[in-house]
Amino acid sequence: MSISEYFQLVMTDYTLRTITLGTAVLGAICGMLGSFAVLRKQSLLGDAISHAALPGIALAFLITGAKDTNILLLGALISGLIGTFWIRGMITKTHLKTDTALGLILSLFFGFGMLLLTFIQKQPNANQAGLDKYLFGQAATLVEKDVWLMITVTGICLVVILLFWKEFKIMLFDADFTKTLGFNIRFIDILITFFIVLAIVLGLQTVGVVLMSAMLLAPAAAARQWTNKLGTMIFLAALFGAFSGVFGTAISASQNNLSTGPVIVLVAAVFVIVSFIFSPGRGILFRQLRFRKNRRDLKLQKTLQFMHSIVATHENIEHPHAIKILNNFQGFTRKSLQKLEEKDWIKISGQQWALTPKGFHQAENLYNQQINNDSSTD
Amino acid sequence: MGKLAVQVDDLTVAYNYKPVLWDIDLFIPEGVLMAIVGPNGAGKSTLIKSILGIIDPIAGSVSIYGKPYEKQRKLVAYVPQKGSVDWDFPTTSLDVVMMGTYGSLGWIKRPGAKQKKAALEALEKVGMLSFKNRQISQLSGGQQQRVFLARALVQNASIYFMDEPFQGVDATTEIAIINILKELRKAGKTVVVVHHDLQTVPEYFDWVTFLNVKKIATGPVKEIFNDDNLTKTYGINYKVAINK
Numbered sequence: 134m135s136i137s138e139y140f141q142l143v144m145t146d147y148t149l150r151t152i153t154l155g156t157a158v159l160g161a162i163c164g165m166l167g168s169f170a171v172l173r174k175q176s177l178l179g180d181a182i183s184h185a186a187l188p189g190i191a192l193a194f195l196i197t198g199a200k201d202t203n204i205l206l207l208g209a210l211i212s213g214l215i216g217t218f219w220i221r222g223m224i225t226k227t228h229l230k231t232d233t234a235l236g237l238i239l240s241l242f243f244g245f246g247m248l249l250l251t252f253i254q255k256q257p258n259a260n261q262a263g264l265d266k267y268l269f270g271q272a273a274t275l276v277e278k279d280v281w282l283m284i285t286v287t288g289i290c291l292v293v294i295l296l297f298w299k300e301f302k303i304m305l306f307d308a309d310f311t312k313t314l315g316f317n318i319r320f321i322d323i324l325i326t327f328f329i330v331l332a333i334v335l336g337l338q339t340v341g342v343v344l345m346s347a348m349l350l351a352p353a354a355a356a357r358q359w360t361n362k363l364g365t366m367i368f369l370a371a372l373f374g375a376f377s378g379v380f381g382t383a384i385s386a387s388q389n390n391l392s393t394g395p396v397i398v399l400v401a402a403v404f405v406i407v408s409f410i411f412s413p414g415r416g417i418l419f420r421q422l423r424f425r426k427n428r429r430d431l432k433l434q435k436t437l438q439f440m441h442s443i444v445a446t447h448e449n450i451e452h453p454h455a456i457k458i459l460n461n462f463q464g465f466t467r468k469s470l471q472k473l474e475e476k477d478w479i480k481i482s483g484q485q486w487a488l489t490p491k492g493f494h495q496a497e498n499l500y501n502q503q504i505n506n507d508s509s510t511d
Numbered sequence: 512m513g514k515l516a517v518q519v520d521d522l523t524v525a526y527n528y529k530p531v532l533w534d535i536d537l538f539i540p541e542g543v544l545m546a547i548v549g550p551n552g553a554g555k556s557t558l559i560k561s562i563l564g565i566i567d568p569i570a571g572s573v574s575i576y577g578k579p580y581e582k583q584r585k586l587v588a589y590v591p592q593k594g595s596v597d598w599d600f601p602t603t604s605l606d607v608v609m610m611g612t613y614g615s616l617g618w619i620k621r622p623g624a625k626q627k628k629a630a631l632e633a634l635e636k637v638g639m640l641s642f643k644n645r646q647i648s649q650l651s652g653g654q655q656q657r658v659f660l661a662r663a664l665v666q667n668a669s670i671y672f673m674d675e676p677f678q679g680v681d682a683t684t685e686i687a688i689i690n691i692l693k694e695l696r697k698a699g700k701t702v703v704v705v706h707h708d709l710q711t712v713p714e715y716f717d718w719v720t721f722l723n724v725k726k727i728a729t730g731p732v733k734e735i736f737n738d739d740n741l742t743k744t745y746g747i748n749y750k751v752a753i754n755k
Contacts, residue, residue, distance in 0.1 A: 172600065228527075296619055303610050307596045310662075313563045314614030315584045361601045361646040 139387045148273075149386060155275040155283060156378030156397060159336050162287040164352035164374025165294065166332045168367045169325050171353040172305045176346075177232065178220070178326075181239040183333045183345035185216025187246025190267050190337070191253060200263065202279060202338060209267075209334045216242050217330055243342070270341030272382060272393035283335050290328050294367070301325065302363055340394040351401035352377060358412035377401035434499055436469050437478060440488055441496030450493045453485040514576070516541040516670050516701040517562065522571030524554070524561050531557045533725045535571070539703060541669075543718035544696045546706040546732075550745055553723040555705040556592065559672045563589055575670065585615060588668035590659050592675050598648050604658045605643040608633055611665030626665075633661035638687060653684035660688060670701045677708065689715050712736055 142149050170179055189212025190205045197204055216238050223234040250264060266274065294301065304311045304321045312318050329349070336345050356369035381397030410418050436459075443458065444450050456470070470486065473479045478492030488496070517539040524532040532554040539545060547555045560566040562573050564580050575583035588611070611633070612626040634640045637657040642650065650658065656676060663671055671692075677685050692702050692715075706712065712719060712732060719736055721727035721744040728740045 172597075174597070299613055299616070299621060300618065302602070303613055306600045306602065306607070306610070307591065309560070309565045309591055309595060310589060310610070311613075312565050313584070313587070313589045315581070316613075316618070357601065361603070361648075363601045366601050 136383050136387045139383045149382075151277055151280055152272050152275050152386075152393075153379055153382050155280040156272055156339055156382045156393070157375040158280065158283045158287055158378075159332075159339055160348065160352065160374030160376070160378030160397070160401075161371040162283070162290055162332045162374075163336060163348040164356070164370035164372070165287075165290065165367050166325075166329045167349035167351075167353035167374070168356065168363075168370045169301065169305065170329055170349055171357065172363075173325075175231075176350050177235045178217070179329065179333060179349040180346035181220060181235040181242075182213045182217055182330050183337065183342050184239045184246070185242035186210070186213040186334055186337060187267065187342050188212050188242055188249055189246075191246055191249030191264065194253060194264060195249065202274075203282070205264075205267075206334050206337065209337055210330065212242065213330045213334055214327070217326055221326075246342075266341070267337050268341050268343055269392060270337065270339045270344070270394035272339045272385070272397075274338060279338065286331055286335060290332070293324065293328065297321065297324065305363075340397060344394055344398045347398040347401060348374065348377075351398070351405050355401075355404040355408040358408040358415045361414070373401065373404045377404060433469055433472055437473060437492060437496045438499055440479065440486070441493065444488045444493065450490065451480075451487050453480075453482065453487040456481075456484050456486055459486075514541040515539070516543075516576060517703070518574045518577075519558075519562065520572050520574075522558075522561060522568050522573065524557055524566060524568045530724060532561065532568075535722075535726050537720065537726060537729060539670075539701060539718070541701050542696060542699050544692055544702045544704070544716050545718035545720060546704050546712050546716040547720045547722055548706055548709060548712065548744070549722035549727075553744075555722055556674050558722060559589075559674055559703070559705060563587065563672060585666075586669040588663040588666035588671045590663045590671070590673040590676055593652065593656055593659060593678060595674075598650070598655060600647065602647060603644050604634065604639060604647060604650065604654075604661075605630055607647060607658050608661045608665055611662040614666065629665050629667070630661070633664040634658075636664060637661045637691065653680040656680050656684065656688070660691065664691075668700070671695060671703065673702070673704045675705050675707065677706070709741070 139149070143153050144150070167179070170176055186209035189208035189210070191208075192212070193205050193208025194200065196208075220231075220234045220238050223229055223237070224231055227234075229237075253264060300311075300316055300321050303314075304316070304318055308318055311321075333345050333349070336348055340348050352370040352372075352374035353366070355373050356366045359369055360366050377397050377400040381400045382393055384400070385391040385393040385396040408416065410416055413419050439459070440454075443454060444452070470479070470481060473492070474481055476492075477489055478495055480487050480489060515538055517537070519535055519537040522532055522535040522537075523530060531552075535558065537558075547558060549555050557566060561568045562580065564573075573580050575586055580587070605627075608630040609622050609626055612622050612629060616622060616626070631640065631643065634643055637660050639654060639657050639661060642654060642658075647655065647658065656678075660673075660676060663673070673692075676688055676692075680688070692704070695702050696717075704716070706716070713736055716732055718730070719732045720729040721735075721740050723744050727744045728735045
C-alpha cells in the first residue's frame with residue numbers, strides 16, 4: 134500500500150481511521166503539554182514519568198488478572214504520579230540535583246517494571262502475552278473507546294489551559310514573582326504536572342514507555358523555533374504533534390511491519406530538524422545568511438568610509454582618485470567596488486574612482502544610520 | 512519619623528543547617544529610599560525574599576503596615592534579580608509588564624484594556640515604550656531591567672522591594688532607574704533596594720541597612736553610613752570593597 138492509497142483508505146477503513154485519529158489527538162495533547170515541560174526546563178521529567186509508569190501497568194495486571202486497557206493505564210497513572218511526586222520530594226528535601234533525581238527514579242521504576250514483566254511472562258497464564266507492547270507501543274491496538282478517552286482528556290486539558298492561561302504563563306516565566314502576587318504556585322505546578330502525566334499515560338499504548346518523552350519534547354522544541362509568542366508556540370506544537378501522529382501512522386501503515394511508535398517519533402524528529410534549519414528567526418540557515426549579508430554590508434560601508442576620508446581632503450568631492458591608493462586598505466576588493474558602483478555611490482573609469490554626491494552623502498550619514506537601524510527593528 | 516511601613520521581628524532563615532539570616536529585627540519607616548548593603552552571602556536577597564514569603568523563615572514574623580504580608584500583598588511590589596528568569600521565554604516586553612497587573616486581577620480573570628493602558632504608561636515611564644512588542648531576549652541587560660521595573664510600577668504599590676536593580680546596567684540606565692526610585696519616594700512610597708555599589712549609597716539613598724547574616728545597623732544614611740559600620744559589615748578590608 135502506498136501513502137496515497139493510505140490516505141484514501143483513511144476515509145473508508147474504520148480501523149485505520151481510528152488509529153489515525155488516535156495518534157493525531159495524542160500528538161496534539163503531547164505537543165501542547167510538552168511546550169510547558171520544555172519552557173519549565175523539565176524536558177527529562179517526561180522521560181522519567183513514562184518509565185515510572187511501567188511497574189504500574191504490570192502491577193495492575195497482576196492484581197486484576199485482566200488486560201483491560203483502562204485498568205492498565207490507571208495503574209500506569211498511579212505509578213507515574215508516585216514517581217513524579219517522589220522526584221519532586223527528592224529535589225526539595227535533599228541536596229540531589231534535578232537530573233540525579235530524575236535518573237534515579239527513571240531507572241529504579243523501569244528496573245522494577247521490567248522485573249515484574251519477566252515475572253509475569255514466567256507465569257503459566259495464557260493471558261499474559263502482549264504486556265510488553267507497552268515498552269514500544271502498538272498503535273494497532275487502539276480502539277474507538279481509547280480514542281474517545283484521548284479526545285475527552287485533550288478537551289479537558291484545553292479548557293484548563295484556557296482557564297488558567299494567565300497563571301500558567303506567569304508561573305512559567307517567573308515563579309517567585311507569581312508567589313509574591315498571592316497565587317498558589319504549588320497548585321498551578323501540580324495542575325500542569327498532572328496533565329503531563331496524564332498525556333504520557335495516554336500515549337503509552339501507542340508510543341510506549343521508552344519513546345514517549347520524544348512525543349512531548351520534539352513538537353515543542355520544533356514549535357519554539359517558529360515563534361516568540363507562547364500561545365502560537367503551544368498551537369504550533371499541537372499541530373506538529375498531530376501531523377507527526379498522522380504521517381507516522383501513514384508511513385507505518387503503508388510500509389508493512391514498521392512499528393508505529395518509532396515512526397511517529399522519527400517524523401516528529403524531522404519536524405525538529407527542519408525547524409532548526411529553516412525557521413526564519415532562529416533557524417541556522419537564515420541566521421547564517423543574515424550574518425553573511427551583514428558582514429558584506431559592513432565591509433562595503435567600511436570601504437565607502439575609507440574613500441570618504443580620502444575625498445574629504447579635497448575641495449571637489451567628485452575628484453577622481455587612483456584605485457591603487459585603496460590597496461593599503463584591507464576591506465576593499467574588485468567585487469566590492471562593483472557593488473559600490475551598482476549602488477551609484479562611486480563612479481569607476483579605468484584605474485580611477487570618484488565618489489558621487491550620493492555616495493558622499495551616504496558616507497557622511499553612515500554612523501547615524503546604524504543607530505537608527507538599531508532602534509527601529511521591532 | 513512617619514508611619515512604619517515594614518516591621519521584621521526575630522527573623523531567622525537557614526538553608527539546611529547554616530543560618531543565612533540570624534535574628535533580624537528591622538523597622539522600615541514609610542517614605543524612605545533604603546539600601547540594603549552587605550558582602551556576598553550576607554543574606555540580602557534572602558531578607559527580601561523572606562519578607563515577601565518566597566522563602567519560609569524558621570522563626571520570626573513580618574508585618575506590612577501592621578498586618579501580615581498575606582493580607583497586604585497589594586501594597587507590595589517586587590523586582591527580582593534579572594538573572595532569576597529565562598529571558599528566552601517566548602513573550603514581549605508589554606506582556607511581561609502586564610504580569611504586574613495579574614495580582615490585582617486574581618485567579619482566571621484576564622487583563623483587559625485598563626491593564627494594557629497601565630502597562631503602556633509604565634513602559635513609557637521607564638523609556639521603553641518603543642520596545643513594547645520586542646521579544647524579551649532581544650533586549651539588552653539594561654532594557655530588561657527597565658522592563659522589570661515597569662512591571663513593578665504597574666503593581667501600583669506602596670512598598671517596592673528591588674533585588675539589585677542596578678546589576679549589569681550602564682550609567683544612563685542607572686541614572687534613569689534612580690530617578691524613578693526618587694520619584695516614587697517623592698510620591699510617599701517606600702523603596703527597599705539590595706545594593707552593591709557602596710560609593711553611590713550617600714548619593715542615591717536616604718536610609719541604609721547594613722547586613723551580614725545579622726543586622727549590623729539601620730537608619731538614616733547621614734547618621735550611620737560611616738567607617739565603623741562599614742568595618743563591622745565588611746570586615747577590616749571594607750575599603751577594598753569600596754574601591755573595587
